[in-house]
Amino acid sequence: MVYLTRKVEFSASHLYHNPALSPEENRRIFGKCNNPHGHGHNYVLEVTIAGEPDPRTGMVLDLKELKDILQREILDRMDHRFLNYEVPELAGKIPTTETIAMAIWQLLEPRINHRGQGQLHRVRLYETPDLFVDCIRNGQ
């Protein structure tokens, strides 16, 4: 098994607010992330594909194809957006790093795994260099 990782960056804003909770409770749980005007990050996304290289090409999958999938599924949706309001997959959710990473996993998995070669192995999303979340295929 070979693991291939591609990295992309996007910049977006978000806020943490649960309408089922009181303003005080939101402030207590989410702190300054509850600022109603939101705030932003430069997110760094690393996507890892696991697979056996195709003997004809030596590739697990064509990087150009992965680049196009990431552009279409992630960057076109999330780059320079307010995640709470502009990304349907995050509507009604708290767009924490965990939540965004899981949404990215759900978006990418069907686009990558149907090809029969290479499986989505890990989505790693950095909100800052000191805070990041991994979604890893079960059993790994």
Added chain:
Amino acid sequence: MNVILHRRYRFSASHRLHQPGWSAAENRRVYGKCANEHGHGHNYVLEVAVTGPVDPSTGMITNLADLDAFIERHVLVEFDHVYLNEQVPAFRSLVPTAENICRVVYDRLRAYPHARLASVGLEETGANSFEYAGEFREKP
């Protein structure tokens, strides 16, 4: 998929690699300049990974404020700007290599009540890094 949250912390400390049961020559042979009598220091980067279900009401595996406070209270207060060999009781009888620091920190963090500890990583310098995953990797 499994979701794992990683958070990085920093502390600066000095240490000396020295086994009191060995001769000076033996310590010098094994530990080289790390055995120098008066110790030396590093800017350590501690990487803590926790896992567990993501609470839909917060979007979080654990509230970072809780995690930060726990790490501060159980590790950083005692490890930052000290001489590890003398000032952290565990290292009075255990050589404070990065490997052993990882294990001591891991044992302290297992008590974290809000998520399951996945691993403890330690960068001693930009070139040397270590990771201890305890029972998590052995019995997934």
